[in-house]
Each structure stands twice: as structure tokens, then as C-alpha cells.
Amino acid sequence: MAANTNSIAPSMPAWADERAIERFLIREVGLLDERRFEDWRDLFTEDGHYWVPLRWGQDSPDGESSLFYDDRKIMATRFERLRHPNIHSQSPAHRTCRIVGNVVIERIDAALGEVHVASNMIMTDYRQRVSRVFSGRVHHLLRRNGDDFKIVLKKVELTNCDDVFELIAVPF
């Protein structure tokens, strides 16, 4: 298998380089901060999903409410709306600032070219005199895509997942 011949150790193929993964995660949230939503969506595989559970310990989006559970089609609808000139909840828009850290490669599936990555995120947002802080543990399932990655699943376990939220407009 190509991935294995390149690898330094059999358990750690070269494409699953920790630094490359971290750079990918930083680039990913940067696109959201810059409101480049369509570019962010393009990071997902065709069958990719973005999921933010509402219950601590929730292990499935199926049959239970979630704050977000978007496939690419829903993302397209969501971002089309975010571009609408008369989107009242985003006039003015939220400004956001995110930090990614504590990146850990949890598991590599060399045969599938997939890697499970966990990280911590902190995001602040601001709109019309209201500042908020969100934080959480983020789980990425990334699939190797040449020298880069695609996101198969991004799951954000918010620290306050079961909070009473004021309106939220953009993904974490």
C-alpha cells in the first residue's frame, strides 16, 4: 500500500503528519472566521457531515435533536441564506475568532486513508454589544486527499451543549 511504503513507522504513515493535520485544522477554522463559507463546505467529502449535538454524551444524530446536523446540501442552503442581503439575524453579522489547540491523533486507518483527530476549540463571537465564548472538544474524521485532507465528519462537543442559546448563525 502506497501510504505504508512512505511511512516512517508502520503505525504512522507519512501523510498523517501531526503538523500537517494541525495546519489543516487551523486553515479550516480560519475560513469560518473569514466567512468563506463555500470554501469551508468544499473541505467536506461528498458524504461529509457537520454535527453539533445538544446532549452531553449524545452518540448519534439519528432520532435525536442536534444544534447542527448538516450534510453538504444543507450547508449549501445555510450559506446561500447567509449571503442573502436581507438576513435580519446577520445584519450586522456576528464576528468570530477561533483558536484550535491540544490536537491529538487518536486513530489512523491506513487502509482507508482516514485519521481520527481530536482537538479543543475556543470561539468568541460578537454582535451588537453581546460577546459570547464557546468552547468544546472537536472530533474530526479526515480522509487523505493527495497531499491534503477532506472532512468526512466534524463533530463539535460544546462544553455548554445543553445551554439555552441566543441565536447562532455560523458553524463552530
Next chain:
Amino acid sequence: MQYDLGTLRKLVHRDHVHRSVYLDPQLFTLEMARIFGRGWVYVGHDSLVPNPGDFLTTRIGTQPVVLSRHTDGKIHVIYNSCGHRGAIVCNEEKGNAKLFRCCYHGWTFKTNGDLDAVAMPRGYGTSFDPRDPALGMGRLPRVETYRGFVFASLASDGPSLEEHLGFARTSIDELVDRAPDGEIDLSAGVHRYMFRGNWKLQLENSVDMYHVPFSHESSVSRSGRQFDRGTGQQAGSAISDRGSAAQKWEQRSAWGSRSSGHGYAGHQPVAEEENTDPIHRAYVTLLEKRHGKERTREILQPKRHNTAFFPNMTLQALNQHVRVIVPISVDRTEVNVYPIRLKGAPDEMNRQFVRHLNLTHSAASLIQTDDLECFRRCQEGLASQGSDWVWFARGVETDREDERGDYVNNGTVEVQQRAQFAAWIKLMTAEA
């Protein structure tokens, strides 16, 4: 400002109300006493406490209560406050317990709220009687259930729940009849959100068909339709295609009861479109097995889009959910939105209901967020003295009375809000 009956009556006119009803903390206190503190208030659904010992914590107005299923299977609504020194007894959102135990000095209570035992009881004198009901958590005097919907009243007498629900009861029937097993389930999670505005803004809005093309403009595509929301739908709700849809919106039925404050808005045009999805077909077959073809057709006939049960619960058919309004203060409100699963319907169909509600009514949804923004702007704008009046005049000249004396009308009128304020002033000025 002292609110005697005369002053209160000057606040509410048939088609306009004084802005202070959204702004004045004193009126909010009166509402908590005279509306939430007397009449029937929705508390929860029995599918959230299916087994003996199951409980969930919520509020009636601003008072913390526990909805509990006692060991004998009976549902009670109990004040969530210890009979000793008042601490919250049930601290979790939900759970199952044999006894409720207070964290502070260890008193225990039965799941019907009665005092079970006092910790270290030997230290008490003869004047202390643990059988005194005042030492329990206290039960709400009246609790009644209609097809799984649990309501309670803080007043020991008054109209029955059936009288209170009146004709609006048929909205619950319509919804529950759509479940092949004749029951619904609300246990698939809850969306919670908060807005910096008065609780009535959400109540009015839930049956407001006038705001849709404007508030929700950003969710309407160039074709005049929204995104599709369910199995087998090719496109979503026809909001503003300027043609047949607009006309259909004006034909929708509208109803509001001046005595109870309940009201509904007729179905959205999209509900009439044929659904040929195989999962939907399988669901129809299940209903037909139970009810036969003719009754099934009647059950599935679209009738209502949403119904508001004054003061704190709404039902919506298109994005199937129960919404509960929790007033926090005069300018702060929380809302809980529960997806509805139809018992006996195909699993996949229920999964899709839950999933589509994420998209329309989560705190990060494509629909509800614009309403929340409008509520906040109302609350802020009403502080201005530019005009003292808030208007609900649309369609006032075409309101008709039905045989019950309720208002009926058609289309994108504000008849439901007129009915809500008629009931509001009736309750606010009623003799205790």
C-alpha cells in the same frame, strides 16, 4: 404606576395595545400572578415521564416545579422547593427517583411531593408534626392531562381543562390522530433558546402568518419557495411566488378565542401538495390499517399550520413540534422546542421529523433565528416614545363570530393576536 382595573383596561383595545404591556416589570409581576398563577398552564407531556419515579424539572411562570410520575403511575406537578428551608430539591433536568432528597439537611419527599422523612427527627419538639402538609414540597391543586398534554393550575378552582381548551382541543386531536398508534412522543430531545424580549412576542409570533415573507425573506429562494423540509417534498413552502401561493395564503382559515386566548392559523399551501415518497406511502398504509381509507383521508387532510394555546404552548404541523414559552423577566424569555414523533409511524419518517426540526427550529436554524432577531428589535424599539401603541388591526373589519362567540377570519390577518389580548385583559382584570 398603580394598576387598578380602570388603568389596566385602558391598555388593551380591540386592535391595539399599549407598549407598556411588553415593558413594565409591574405588569409582568401581575401576569405571573393572574395569568400563570391562576389559569391552566402547559407543563409537559406524559411521554417525558413514562415510568413511575420519572420526573422532569420545569417552571410555571417563574416558579420552579417538578412534573413527576408517582409510584402509583399518577402524574403530579409539585413545587420544586424543600418544605424545610426552600432549597430546590430536584436539581437535574430529568431523572428517575424512588424518593426526592434535599441536599441541604437531607429531608426526603415522596414522588407525589409528600414529606417522607425528616433527618435526625429526635431533635424536634411536640409542636412539630411531620404529617403537616405544609412541610411537603406542595402539590399544585389541579393537574389534568389531555391526550398526553399535561396542564396544571395554581388555583384550586376555576374552569376545567376541557372548558379551558375548548375548540382549540381539536388541534391536539388532529395532531395525535396522525400517529398510527394514536399517541405522540416528545422524548427525542429539545431545542432551547433565549431572547431579550417579552414572552408575548413569541406567543403572538407563533400564529402570525403576516410576518413570514418579510422576517424569513432570507430563507426564500428566487422561486419564492423555501428549502424542502420533509420526505418526498420537491421544494419547501411557497412563500412569495406572487401567484397562486399568495392567493392561497389569503384563503387560509384563522381563528382566535377571545375567552381563552387560543388561536390557530390554517395550513400552508405546501401541505396540499401530493407526497409520493415510499416512506410516506408506508405511513399512510399503517394509518389505513387502523382507521380505514376514508378516515385516514380525513386525518391527513391539511387543516392547521399552527395553534397557540394561551399562555405558553404552541403546536406546529409543518415543522412538527411542541413549543413551550418560559417567561424569565419582562424582557427575557426562554423557549423549549420538542420534536414530535408519531408512535407507530415508520422509524425513518420520525427520524426525518427530528432532523428537519434541527434545520428550522434549533438555536442555529434557518428559520427561528430571524424571529428571535425580530423579537429583540421589538423589545428595544418599544422603549421609544414615538408611539404608545402596538397594532393588531389587520383584518379587524372582516372578523366574524362563530357559534361559540370566537373570532374567525381568513388569511394573513391578526385575529389570533386580537384574541390573545382579549383573553389577556380578561384574566388581568378578573376577580381573584
